[in-house]
Amino acid sequence: MKNILILSCIVFLFFGCVEKKKEEPSEPEATETSEENTADTIQIEEKKREMEPIAMKIDGSYFKATGTEPFWGLKIYDNRVELQTMEDTIQTPPTEPIKAQDSNIAMYRIQTEATLLDIIIAHKECTNAMSGEVSPYTVTISYKTTGGDETQVFEGCGSYITDYRLHDIWVLEKMKGATVSKEDFNGKDVPNMEVNINNNGFSGFSGCNRMRGSLFYEKDVLRFTQVASTRMACPNMEKESEFLTALQGSTTYKVENNRLHLSNGSEENLLVFKKID
Structure with missing residues (x-):
């Protein structure tokens, strides 16, 4: 009789453990498919990144x-x-x-x-x-x-009030009247910059190095000042140097047909950028 009771207790405990295991949810195993989906999601989120919204109220005054x-x-x-x-x-x-x-x-x-x-x-x-x-x-x-x-x-x-039309991402299209390409900058991207009128600053790529600086703006006047850049060395850096000199030498601008034209007192269209967003 004693043996029967002991056997019954063992059977009861066994089935109790089995039920508990069924109730506990199992965590899904990481798979290559889930990792790929995560990577795809990250890429989609990056593509959706946009310019920082303009913080100030635009009422037409300058x-x-x-x-x-x-x-x-x-x-x-x-x-x-x-x-x-x-x-x-x-x-x-x-x-x-x-x-x-x-x-x-x-x-x-x-x-x-x-x-x-x-x-x-x-x-x-x-x-x-x-x-x-x-x-x-x-x-x-x-x-x-x-x-x-x-x-x-x-x-x-x-x-x-800095012209709200400048608040954008711009890619260099022409320099001193000549169309530019990646080959002019050692196969890398052509110069580009993001202009942010919320802090009157800009940042971007100058052909070999990263750059950033400040905007000086008055009515009909636009200057790119306090330009700083990294110090990487690339072959044939003359084009980057030419670009930075033209950028810092510009004093006036015009925005039309999704293009930003930079000029100075003696030379028009030193640089022409194309809006890309």
Whole structure:
């Protein structure tokens, strides 16, 4: 009888273990197929990568300034100048700035039937008294109504709004009028760059090395500054050197037909880039 009880307990424990094993889910084994699917997913995700969205609001103005004590705001458009104060919003037709010969200072002198307005924009670092935000330009505005005796003076900080059309990925198509190819750059990719107006910077490939730098932008002015690059050596680096010299020598630009044309005062179309996204 004792032997029968012992045998029954053993059988009971055995079937209990079997049931537990059935309930426990087994982890799928890694296979070559799953690894391939993962690789495909990564490649798809890389292809979907896009330019960083433009962070600022695009309203068509090319210069903005603000100030405190009292609060005011200025916007300059191609077709108008808009000054907003605590009491009023003044809109005037645009005018060409008067530029200083020996420094980066521009003055807009505007006179209408109702308004006398002088705007001085100086390329001098400026700190907002309330927020502490630093801007590259100091702005002084003198305003009074025509026939009035009181002149209001506003002081504050401002910045040019970099052309949103530059915010893209560009591949070199022509250099000094000649079409370029990979063979010109030792079979590697042709120079290309990503321009980011959120931080006024650019980065890319110059033919042999990686490069990066900053943008200097004012209305109708574009310069590629503070250019730094890696120091790899490649055969026939003359083309890369020629490209970097042309890039840093450009001062003006034009965007049309998905092309970015860079020129300077004496030579047009130093470089022509094609938009690729």
